[in-house]
Amino acid sequence: xxxEFATSFVLGAAQSGLREFNERLLLTILRQxxxxxxxxxxxxxxxxxxxxxxxxxxxxxxxxxxRGAPQRGKVGKPQIPMALNAAGALSIGxxxxxxxxxxxxxxxTGCVRDRRTLHYPFPRPDEIFDFLETAIxxxxxxxxxxxxxxICGIGIAIPFELWKWTDVLGASAQDMLAWRDLDPxxxxxxxxxxxxxxxxxxxxxxxxxxxxxxxxxxxxxxxxFMGAFIGGGIVLDRAVYSGHFKNAGALGSLQIxxxxxxxxxxxxxxxxNVLGDAIRKxxxxxxxxxxxxxxxxAHAPLVDAWCATAAKDIARASLSACAVIDFEAIVIDGAIxxxxxxxxxxxxxxEIAKLDGRGLVVPKILPGSIGADARVIGAAHVPLQxxxxxxxxxTLAGSDDAQT
Amino acid sequence: xxxEFATSFVLGAAQSGLREFNERLLLTILRQxxxxxxxxxxxxxxxxxxxxxxxxxxxxxxxxxxRGAPQRGKVGKPQIPMALNAAGALSIGxxxxxxxxxxxxxxxTGCVRDRRTLHYPFPRPDEIFDFLETAIxxxxxxxxxxxxxxICGIGIAIPFELWKWTDVLGASAQDMLAWRDLDPxxxxxxxxxxxxxxxxxxxxxxxxxxxxxxxxxxxxxxxxFMGAFIGGGIVLDRAVYSGHFKNAGALGSLQIxxxxxxxxxxxxxxxxNVLGDAIRKxxxxxxxxxxxxxxxxAHAPLVDAWCATAAKDIARASLSACAVIDFEAIVIDGAIxxxxxxxxxxxxxxEIAKLDGRGLVVPKILPGSIGADARVIGAAHVPLQxxxxxxxxxTLAGSDDAQT
DNA sequence: ACGTCAATTAATCAATTTAGTTGATTAATG
DNA sequence: CATTAATCAACTAAATTGATTAATTGACGT
Numbered sequence: 001x002x003x004e005f006a007t008s009f010v011l012g013a014a015q016s017g018l019r020e021f022n023e024r025l026l027l028t029i030l031r032q033x034x035x036x037x038x039x040x041x042x043x044x045x046x047x048x049x050x051x052x053x054x055x056x057x058x059x060x061x062x063x064x065x066x067r068g069a070p071q072r073g074k075v076g077k078p079q080i081p082m083a084l085n086a087a088g089a090l091s092i093g094x095x096x097x098x099x100x101x102x103x104x105x106x107x108x109t110g111c112v113r114d115r116r117t118l119h120y121p122f123p124r125p126d127e128i129f130d131f132l133e134t135a136i137x138x139x140x141x142x143x144x145x146x147x148x149x150x151i152c153g154i155g156i157a158i159p160f161e162l163w164k165w166t167d168v169l170g171a172s173a174q175d176m177l178a179w180r181d182l183d184p185x186x187x188x189x190x191x192x193x194x195x196x197x198x199x200x201x202x203x204x205x206x207x208x209x210x211x212x213x214x215x216x217x218x219x220x221x222x223x224x225f226m227g228a229f230i231g232g233g234i235v236l237d238r239a240v241y242s243g244h245f246k247n248a249g250a251l252g253s254l255q256i257x258x259x260x261x262x263x264x265x266x267x268x269x270x271x272x273n274v275l276g277d278a279i280r281k282x283x284x285x286x287x288x289x290x291x292x293x294x295x296x297x298a299h300a301p302l303v304d305a306w307c308a309t310a311a312k313d314i315a316r317a318s319l320s321a322c323a324v325i326d327f328e329a330i331v332i333d334g335a336i337x338x339x340x341x342x343x344x345x346x347x348x349x350x351e352i353a354k355l356d357g358r359g360l361v362v363p364k365i366l367p368g369s370i371g372a373d374a375r376v377i378g379a380a381h382v383p384l385q386x387x388x389x390x391x392x393x394x395t396l397a398g399s400d401d402a403q404t
Numbered sequence: 405x406x407x408e409f410a411t412s413f414v415l416g417a418a419q420s421g422l423r424e425f426n427e428r429l430l431l432t433i434l435r436q437x438x439x440x441x442x443x444x445x446x447x448x449x450x451x452x453x454x455x456x457x458x459x460x461x462x463x464x465x466x467x468x469x470x471r472g473a474p475q476r477g478k479v480g481k482p483q484i485p486m487a488l489n490a491a492g493a494l495s496i497g498x499x500x501x502x503x504x505x506x507x508x509x510x511x512x513t514g515c516v517r518d519r520r521t522l523h524y525p526f527p528r529p530d531e532i533f534d535f536l537e538t539a540i541x542x543x544x545x546x547x548x549x550x551x552x553x554x555i556c557g558i559g560i561a562i563p564f565e566l567w568k569w570t571d572v573l574g575a576s577a578q579d580m581l582a583w584r585d586l587d588p589x590x591x592x593x594x595x596x597x598x599x600x601x602x603x604x605x606x607x608x609x610x611x612x613x614x615x616x617x618x619x620x621x622x623x624x625x626x627x628x629f630m631g632a633f634i635g636g637g638i639v640l641d642r643a644v645y646s647g648h649f650k651n652a653g654a655l656g657s658l659q660i661x662x663x664x665x666x667x668x669x670x671x672x673x674x675x676x677n678v679l680g681d682a683i684r685k686x687x688x689x690x691x692x693x694x695x696x697x698x699x700x701x702a703h704a705p706l707v708d709a710w711c712a713t714a715a716k717d718i719a720r721a722s723l724s725a726c727a728v729i730d731f732e733a734i735v736i737d738g739a740i741x742x743x744x745x746x747x748x749x750x751x752x753x754x755e756i757a758k759l760d761g762r763g764l765v766v767p768k769i770l771p772g773s774i775g776a777d778a779r780v781i782g783a784a785h786v787p788l789q790x791x792x793x794x795x796x797x798x799t800l801a802g803s804d805d806a807q808t
Numbered sequence: 809a810c811g812t813c814a815a816t817t818a819a820t821c822a823a824t825t826t827a828g829t830t831g832a833t834t835a836a837t838g
Numbered sequence: 839c840a841t842t843a844a845t846c847a848a849c850t851a852a853a854t855t856g857a858t859t860a861a862t863t864g865a866c867g868t
Contacts, residue, residue, distance in 0.1 A: 018422060018826085018827065018828080018852095018853090019826075019827060019828090022827090022828090037843075037844090038843075038844065039842080039843060039844080047828085047829095048828075048829055048830075049843080049844075049845090050828085050829070050830080050844090050845075050846090051827075051828060051829075053843095053844060053845060054827085054828095054845095057845095070836085070837095072836090072837070072838090073837095073838085074837080074838080074842080075837065075838050075840075075841050075842065076836075076837060076838080076840085076841040076842025076843065077834095077835060077836040077841080077842050077843040077844070078836065078837065078842090078843080079842085079843065080843080080844085160763055161763070164762070219648060220647070220648040222728070234728065234729065236640070236645070241640070241729070243729060243730040244623060244624040244730055244731070244732055245732075245765045246730075247730040247763075247764070247765055248728070248729050248730045249728070250726075250727045250728075250730065250763050250764055251727055251728065252727075252763060253723075253726075253727040253761075253762060253763040253764045254724050254728070255659075255660075255720050255723055255724045255727070256659075257661035257665050257667075258665065259665055260665050262665075263661075263720060263759060263760060264760075265760055265762060265763070267763070316659050316667060319657075319659055320658050320659045320724045320728075321727075321728045322654075322657075323654045323655060323657040323658040323659070323725075324626070324638065324652070324653070324654075324655065324658070324724075324725045324728040324729060325638065325645070325647055325652050325728060325729070326647040326648055326649045326650075326651040326652045326654065327648070328648055328649075355659075355667060356667060356668075356669055357657075358568070358657060358669060359564055359565070359651075359654050359656060359657040359669070359671070360651070360654055360657045361649045361651055422828090422851085422852065422853080423851075423852065423853090426852090426853090441818075441819090442818075442819065443817080443818060443819080451853085451854095452853075452854055452855080453818080453819070453820090454819090454820075454821090454853085454854070454855085455852080455853060455854075457818095457819060457820060458820090458852085458853095461820095474861085474862090476861090476862070477862095477863090478816090478817080478862080478863075479815075479816050479817070479862065479863045479864070480815085480816040480817025480818065480861075480862055480863075481816080481818040481819070481859095481860055481861040481862055482817090482818080482861065482862060483817085483818065483819095484818080484819085809868105810867105810868090811866105811867090811868090812865100812866085812867085812868100813864100813865090813866085813867100814863105814864090814865080814866095815862105815863085815864085815865095816861100816862080816863080816864100817860100817861090817863105818859100818860080818861085818862095819858100819859085819860075819861100820857105820858080820859075820860095821856105821858070821859085822855105822856090822857080822858090823854100823855085823856085823857095824853105824854075824855075824856100825852105825853080825854070825855090826851100826852090826853070826854085827850100827851090827852090827853095828849105828850080828851070828852095829848105829849080829850070829851090830847105830848085830849080830850095831846105831847090831848085831849100832845105832846080832847080832848095833844100833845080833846070833847095834843100834844085834845075834846090835842100835843080835844080835845095836841100836842090836843085836844100837840105837841085837842085837843100838839100838840095838841090
């Protein structure tokens with residue numbers, strides 16, 4: 001009973017927690033708004049200038065922040081903007097896909113410093129974790145010593161229940177069951193002491209969008225990522241919401257209907273996998289899609305037809321999502337060419353306008369800003385987020401937003 | 405820019421806010437777990453016994469808590485359980501329905517002390533607010549003076565965009581437009597200085613379930629309330645989530661399909677309104693449903709047929725909801741007889757098991773525990789919640805649940 | 809059977825620590 | 839010299855820890 005509260009209410013708003021909370025708050029504001037002087041930070045955080053000054057000196061001494069050039073030009077003492085120090089911390093991300101795996105090394109500002117890719121016909125745990133091990137060794141080997149000690153964790157993005165999709169992958173059920181019995185954290189512990197975060201692949205992409213993209217500054221949105229299967233993530237109050245079972249934002253499983261009214265899941269009609277099948281059926285090679293991420297015009301008519309039905313179904317799914325949570329916007333990204341992404345966004349916008357929006361606030365439809373690599377990038381960012389930034393932006397008491 | 409953060413990040417985790425937060429925390433734990441001694445509270449809240457003691461004495465001096473009888477029987481000094489003091493605070497709730505309005509006076513423990521009902525063919529603002537005014541005067545008139553000063557607000561539960569449903573109500577569009585141009589807070593200010601909270605009616609019912617019901621102790625669930633139109637609410641991390649536009653949980657607008665595959669909203673098939681139409685078409689009187697809330701067996705075959713299709717559609721809608729947020733459970737309540745509610749719950753459970761749950765954690769289906777009056781009760785509870793209890797249960801830094 | 813005392817647990821007192829705020833001071837600029 | 843930023847110094851809010859007091863039960867001795 002006690003521990004039930006320890007994970008739900010959790011709070012003992014103790015004092016040490018207060019300082020850490022405020023440190024994370026300042027780092028989070030800096031990540032979102034860019035370099036900012038103490039005075040401005042104090043205003044945003046609603047803290048006194050003195051408190052901010054003390055925290056800033058501490059974070060600077062920990063090498064998490066660096067001071068920028070004094071801003072001359074205005075009357076008065078020049079501001080000294082403080083910025084996240086790229087070398088303040090590093091992290092590793094691994095994306096496990098159905099045809100390839102990616103590893104990335106990320107710095108504290110969210111830039112990818114180094115990366116490796118492994119291709120395969122279907123994913124096998126040993127091959128992938130050996131690849132991860134050697135990639136980490138190579139990527140961190142030639143780092144200066146102080147940097148190498150600042151790696152704060154490994155984020156792993158992997159499809160939910162990967163072993164259930166044997167038919168699609170053309171792998172044997174036997175091979176895939178290895179994934180079900182695998183605990184990635186334990187497997188990584190065989191060669192690294194770094195803390196491991198395992199996360200759904202589309203949710204990882206959503207993390208990337210939310211922490212490093214989101215140019216519109218949205219606070220609440222649903223995020224679709226178009227991969228071999230379409231998936232998603234949820235952002236509530238500026239934080240990615242992972243859910244009670246860590247399976248929130250399973251948008252590919254939203255119920256839609258086929259033309260005969262039979263129930264169907266979104267991923268059965270709006271996944272890249274479906275486009276691949278169409279190309280194969282027409283005698284083409286679906287692996288073209290992976291090889292050439294810039295231009296799919298070789299398969300133009302099929303891509304176009306797929307885009308039309310996908311847009312229609314994503315629009316219906318989006319409206320359903322907005323009935324559950326009144327999202328400001330729907331953000332769509334994926335492992336697809338940017339012009340196709342634009343086209344998909346536009347078409348979803350048209351389709352959603354045709355639907356019955358009674359009782360709903362119809363959301364804006366916007367493109368993602370990260371692109372095809374969002375999943376690795378998000379995976380790499382998760383350990384940084386967990387260690388240095390705010391998890392949730394729920395308001396504390398004492399604020400003026402009494403729940404009316 | 406500043407104010408953007410002031411409502412989203414809000415935090416300046418300042419010190420005075422810290423104390424208020426911990427006070428609300430203890431009150432919230434007491435509401436959920438019942439009377440508890442200081443030591444136990446300290447363990448649940450993860451605060452020191454001394455801190456809890458100080459806060460408890462303060463809340464006691466404010467008459468929000470009363471000490472129970474010392475618990476003898478165990479070795480050691482007997483515990484003194486502290487309980488919410490029913491007379492610590494009062495609040496008023498108003499539910500505006502399509503055929504009737506209810507007003508309730510609630511005490512600090514959530515008990516309804518007094519109530520009034522007004523019936524009408526269709527709702528008119530002046531009639532309803534006059535009714536509210538006289539009801540408040542009557543109900544508070546014979547209260548002892550100290551109690552009368554402890555009323556902390558008025559909660560108003562009202563359907564979303566009521567004025568758009570003229571056809572269903574048989575009211576003129578003219579009459580209903582009065583609702584669009586009305587600001588309930590300003591209207592109430594004409595006769596009362598109490599703070600006013602306006603909230604969607606089904607969301608109000610969800611508040612009641614979450615604060616005063618929820619015997620299973622669920623932390624995350626979607627809530628359906630079966631009224632003239634079916635509506636809903638969302639509970640995340642033990643708090644009702646109202647959403648960016650205060651329209652989260654608009655579950656009646658979830659997309660389903662009719663038998664021909666054409667898109668439809670859940671409220672078009674699973675509302676009481678639909679059952680009423682069927683009864684009228686068969687020559688019966690739909691107002692029987694409102695008059696006799698215990699037994700609808702007079703219309704048995706129609707009720708049964710309606711329940712079957714409603715169950716099927718609610719099941720589909722529930723699964724869609726779980727694709728957005730991985731709810732532990734779906735809770736169903738409504739202005740219907742309890743045996744029909746049980747039957748509906750059971751049928752939804754059967755239907756959802758037949759559906760395609762790939763990629764989802766299929767939720768439990770459970771009945772609500774408040775019943776037909778959940779909307780007024782929730783409306784009355786909202787001001788108490790806003791003033792004395794925790795709004796959100798997001799964890800603070802310093803806890804051990806780092807987001808992995 | 810009954811009184812006494814030790815063990816136990818709860819609540820509070822007193823002292824300390826953490827971390828915030830306010831107001832004064834210093835620094836750098838147009 | 840007015841202005842603005844950053845920091846120093848003093849103060850305050852609110853938590854923590856360790857000691858103390860209070861109210862029991864249960865064991866032991868007479």
